[in-house]
Amino acid sequence: VTVFAEVVFPLPIDRTFHYRIPPALGSRAAVGCRVVAPFGRRTMTGIIASLTDALPPGSFDVKDIREILDDSPSFPAAFLAFSRKLASRYFTPWGEVLQAALPPSLVPRERKKVALTPEGQLALEKGRLSGRDRELALLLKAGVRTPSSIAGKMGVGDPGPRIRKMEKAGLVTTHVIGRRLRRPAAGIPGKREKQLELEFDRTGRPNLAEVERRIGAGEFSSFYLLGPRAAREAAYARLVRRTLGAGRKVLFLTPEISLARDWIEKGIGGQGSAMAILHSRLPGKKREEEWRKIIEGGAEGAFGPRSVLLAPLTEVGLIVVDEESDESYDQPEGRLYETRGGAELRAEEEKAVLICGSSCPSVEAYHKALAGRSLVVLDPEPRRFITTVVDDRGHKGVFAAALEAKLRERLARGDQAILFVNRRGYSPGIFCSKCGHSPKCPHCDIALGYHKKTGQWVCHSCNSRLPASTFCPECGGPLVQKRARGIEAMEEELRRLFPRVTVARFDSDEAGREGEQDKVIEDFRRGRISALLATRLLVHRLDVPKVPFAAILSPETLLAMPDYGASQKVYQSITRMTGFVANDPDAEALIQTSNPSHFSIRAAAAGDFGQFYGSEIEIRRLMNYPPFTHLADIQLQGKDLRALARKSRDLAVRLKGLGGDVEVLGPGMAAVTRIRGQYRIQVILKSENRETLGAVLRKAFDKFRVKKTVRLS
């Protein structure tokens, strides 16, 4: 008899807890259901991880589950197993992964509210309160508040003790507001009985046929589809139909939501198929609706950005990661997992086929595909436009002479042009001519950029803004602009050089909201704009017309980053940007750079991935970088630098003590010391063996409580 449930909570605790299931609830208890249970002095929503008839060893007071919120599980069994492994691989608590997988409305959290009692009010009026107590009473007189908002207003870390003290004295009351969202079973998930007409293209390449054969085989396999978007479209359509035909479902990941919509509109799922779109920025109601469609079996596939990896789909037969090399799949600090690795893990767990696709693969993935003989080359499109590289060293102006000449010629002809710039604002910063000080962001360790149009200093890390001043905030001396090379400066120069030409900007400052962005693109498409200045914000737009001329300015700036993958980023970004040029011999892409001989720029100019890969993989081999070795990049974060430094030293000592053939580098300050008020310290591990790395990390992180992000490569 199962009388106990193992429950996992959405908390940064890496363990589960056991509860008794009261007989009245017994019939509804199932693995994957949400439950409400007492936890410490709180009441929390958790998930049933397993049902047992015995308790784990050790003595503790078993408590009863209060309520079961689901009539059918919110998580399929296979998904639970997958999410547990995902959490373990990325050293992240399982409960947090599960929480990320649910629409927030389904994880009710009790919210404490603190209010002033009549007695408290009286005490305040009679002047019987002083100091902090009085401060809190005054705050509450204005209205009911949550403890965290009190903490913020009063500038105290934890107002808890004071609240409890005053509650005991009868001056304030607290009450808990909790929503209980029941989710009744939605009838029987209904077997799909759709007759699919499978139309297979018999002229398809044998390789793709091989991939098709693996679908529905019920075992894991993985392939890389290399080819232009149009060729991938045809391939995906075949593979998706084949999957649905085999009675299984599809997870389809794209770098951006608009690309997911585009694939669905293109009919990737076949006629009349039911595809859900899921992403975390969907408005609550809509997100819940799409999620329900998936859990209740009404969707044959889930499309969307990285978070779709956590869609509660069952019977997954195919997982597609399109634009595999896109950085939206990366794991910046704070993210729970890295998407490609997570997709591979899920495919393994679900015994599904994993397809990565792009026209410009990451070095790691390409290397792996070659080694695993899983590369499928789709019809490449020969490049017909010209590419020129222009050296701008020693040139004082914004545009090199050759670029200016080309622009003049093109614009005179009535051609449209796109100019890609990778710096926001006007100039990258200001400094004081007297004391040399450069104003920094109050929350980040980053110099503020100058934005001329709004007259502001803007932090390009956290986007906070300060009114620009012409005098040094430190010594009052006059401030001097650094070399103006931002997109605003480009715009200014363009308007100066070509006063009759219509110019528009497409960046997060000028075209902030999505509606405005659409309008700019629409104007460009209708020819109302001749020259479009754009940041990388443009690269995922599919609705931009191909142009006869595009310029890519200073793509080499990325090479200055302390990142072994910098060359690859340069190659990829240039390749993406040249993708906006019409593929005909009359069209041209021009790269203006101060590093014209760098292999990534040369290869990108030639449109030759093989050439780039050959050089890059050789460097990786020589330098012993991934994929020839494995790295674990551990980022620790905290508000208090001293405490953080102590903990990072402690971690490094632990890691070194664990031995194995693991090299420990650091701790050291991260490239950007502070972001949004959080200091960042880095420890890097290097090992030939990924399993060793994992084992060492697991041991070192045991009972080590710090906010951290672990990236494995």
Add this chain to the structure above:
DNA sequence: AGCACGCCGACT
């Protein structure tokens, strides 16, 4: 993550 317990400096 909360919440409680326990230990040291500055105030009534």
Add this chain to the structure above:
DNA sequence: GTCGGCGTGCTC
């Protein structure tokens, strides 16, 4: 002498 700051440990 207490109040109140935060380090440490626990939550079935």
